[in-house]
Amino acid sequence: MPLGDLHHFLARCPLPAFVAERFAASFRFAQVNAALLDAASSTAEQILCRPLEALFPPPLAGQLCAHFRRAWESQEVIDLTACLPHATGPRDWDIAVVPVPGREGQTRWLVGYGIDPGEMARRRMAHQTGGQLLIDTVSAQEALVYRCLPDSTLTFVNAAFARAAGFPPHTLLGRMALEALDPEARPELLRQRALLKPDEPLRSYTLRARSAGGRPGWCRWTDIAAFDAEGRLVEIHAIGRDITEVQEALLRVSESEQRFRAVVDHIAEGIVLTDASGHIVYANHKVAEILGWEAEALHGRHIRHLSAPQERGDGAFALDPYLHRQIGPPQPGEMEQEGFVRHRDGRMLRIHLRLSGIELDGTPHYIGVIRDNTAIHEAQQRIERLAFNDELTGLPNQRRLKEELAQQLDRAETRPSLLLVDLVDFSALNNTIGFAAGDRMLRAAARRIARVLPHDSLLARFGADRFAVLLRDTPEPEMAQILAGRIAVSVEGAAPEGVPDSSFRLPPVTIGIAMAPQDDTRADGLLEAAEIALLDAKQRAPGSVRSFVGAMRATAARRFSTAQGLRRALDQGGLFIEIQPRFTALQRRLTGGEALVRWRREDGRLIPPNDFIPLAEETGLIQPLTEFVFEQVMPLLSRLPPGQRLSMNFPPTQLARQNLAASLIARLARHGVPGDRLGVELTESALIGGPGLLDENLRSLQQQGCSVAIDDFGTGYSSLSRLRHLPINELKIDRIFIRDAARDTAGVVFLQAIGAMAKALDLRLVAEGVETESELEQARSIGCHEIQGWLWGRPMSPEAFLGLCGEASAPVAATTP
Secondary structure: OHHHHHHHHHHOOOOOOOEEEEEOOEEEEEEEEEHHHHHHHHHHHHHHEEEHOOOOHHHHHHHHHHHHHHHOOOOOOOEEEEEEEEOOOOOEEEEEEEEOOOOOOEEEEEEEEEOOOOHHHHHHHHHOOOOOOOOOHHHHOEEEEEOOOOOOOEEOOOOHHHHHHOOHHHHOOEEEHHHOHHHHHHHHHHHHHHEEEEOOOOEEEEEEEEEOOOEEEEEEEEEEEEHHHHHHHEEEEEHHHHHHEEEOOOOOHOOHHHHHHHHHOOOOOOEEEEEEOOOOEEEEEHHHHHHOHHHHHHHOOOOOHOOOOOHOOOOOOOHHHHOOOOOOOOOEEEEEEEEEEEOOOOOEEEEEEEEEEEEEOEEEEEEEEEEOOOOHHHHHHHHHHHHHOOOOOOOEHHHHHHHHHHHHHHHHOOEEEEEEEEEEEHHHHHHHHHHHHHHHHHHHHHHHHHHHHOOOOOEEEEEHHHHEEOOOOEEEEOHHHHHHHHHHHOOOOOOOOOOOOOOOOOEEEEEEEEEEEOOOOHHHHHHHHHHHHHHHHHHHHOEEEEEOOOHEEEHHHHHHHHHHHHHHHHHHEEEEEEEEEEEOOOOEEEEEEEEEEEEEEEOOEEEOOHHHHHHHHHOOHHHHHHHHHHHHHHHHHHHOOOEEEEEEEEHHHHHHOOHHHHHHHHHHHHHHOOOHEEEEEHHHHHHHOOOOHHHHHHHHHHHHEEEEEEEEEOOOOHHHHHHHOOOOEEEEEHHHHHHHHOOHHHHHHHHHHHHHHHOOOEEEEEEEEEHHHHHHHHHEEEEEOOOOOOOOOOOOOOHHHHHHHHOHHHHHHHHOO
8 A cells, every 4th residue: 555545544534643664673653643743742853754762762662663563473453552752741542553564465554543541531521420521623523433343343432433323332342333323324334345455455435424413414434454464354443533514614615606716726736617518617727727728718618628729629639538428417426537638839738637526506517626647647658768778878778678588589480699799998988088978988889889780680778888789580690790790890999979089989899699599598598698608708808709608607607606705705804915026127126016916715725816806807896805905005015115115906997986096195194104105006908098087096196106007018908199198107018028028039029119118108117927037138128127027036925025125125236137
């Protein structure tokens, strides 16, 4: 049951009442009515969305919480007595708590209402002694309360109900509720009771009533039905209020046209009054606001012609279906439907109309209530559109793709294929150029892919930087491979429209392919196969195309197990760092070292960094991993001798975060560490795109003395233009180029080119992975300033490295070249 329905019940209930919901291990008040606020002498702000302690003292709140929990879990009605604080002193209240189930049959709300037995006793005493009972406006609305079994047998009545029925309270118990009500009201009561259901346990209705003096009147009733776990009706709580005076007041208002209009013109919904033939005799201001016509212009027009005059003829006004069974003498009951009407300015509106037949001054009339639901339906259409389409690109989203894929797989005659297209290093590019430009790049990539697709294919957005292509039928496996090649050529290097800097180009794409039925016959299975193929392609060679093969599942399972193990290691331990020293290339003088993360699994096995660092980058674990390394490095920095530094790798995504430099500088300052003790290393993927936050952060760190280096230089996608303007101090040549130079002439030429470029850009050169004297000679030959590798120093524990620093405080004899 929606909370709005319960809100209407609270608004009508004359007794102190509330709606409670589960909140953590306790409960809190979701709704309260004015009677409860008055009884507790509190405001809504003091109680709403607050725990039971907001209304009851803590010890009592704890006891009530236990009772509420029992009602919630057993779905049984709970009766209890509680002392409610009040400005005039505490009052004892009898409280009934009724569980209200949701759509799934589980308890969704608890509805509670209270009766003041002390007030009831005082009233009975005054009645029995013949004393004059003085009542004010509020007490004149005393609630009529009873409970009954499903067969209508009364199990509880309050004094007000007994007085209205004309019997002593104890004589009513065990009798049928129908016997205590006006005979004219019994058919309607039975009809309302038949409508109670587990998902609609609340009903409000008006019944004829007769006072003790025999004067006819009206009573407004609200039923709260309690159902057990199997959906069987257990008990009905009925709360009523005498509304005779209200009904009579309404009749008096309707007798005066001036009063009627004064009330109706201030109602938030459109109200029209027609004669028996359906011609409008009155329309309030809201109707004029909705339709764009002055109220006077509507007088005399037939209700079916509420739209503009040119719509009267062949336009077939949309409200006609509401009226064809009603035009003529008004019938009991009402009609309620939705349809379209045209505003005076030509716009189409979605209108809700409720039409009822009434009598005014003995003459039949119709009264219509009009509500403009256009905005609501537009919002619903937008929600539905977003449910199946990506808002940024306008393409179908994952949900739409999965539904279409499932439909294709259900057709035995087709052989669908699925391609997942991933933009290489788009996250780093997005952080560099900004989200607005990144969005334009994505839209441009979508357009480039769509240009080369067959007309019967489906292109969908499948993630932040990923697209999916569904080929509904691929009789030849080569078709998917050929299309993947076309997509790669169409996207890579294309200039996106609307991006201010013309130097930006769309990155390469990595594509994974899965085909039915050989790879899988289920939608989720085929998606998984394409995902596995894509991850395999990204791991082997970003920018390549891979088709799924069965052996990839075992590889994916191992990767998943590795990722899970890495998460546990971050949470529970198993990670540590080692330091690999760096030396000057000529004098072999220790200059510092690089912090390298290591992972030892629970079984004692050491996992190679190449097996978990790329996986950490793909799964988002690289950020907590980087934070772990930084926390280990920080206490070592203050123990370094002057002139030495420790460097560590930072992922480009982290370096492009707002205020990263300020955060690192502040942490260095708190530990009293100068900036020149820290070296920052980043991979070449950071060079993709143009200047942005990454450049600003690196420049701020440089200003504090930190050294900035490009790690594994030569293995990525460097842009010489970016390299020239990026705030860096050194290039670290990847070990593969050092090794190749020691083996063949081509490697020497390539290494010399790197050396010349570094010299031209005034950058320091560091050779990584130097393991032999021959490699050392090659590094020296191109002017490398420092070397790092097993030849002079293997990775070691932090304490061993600090010991090495102490030994190196004195100069070391030079090694003969």
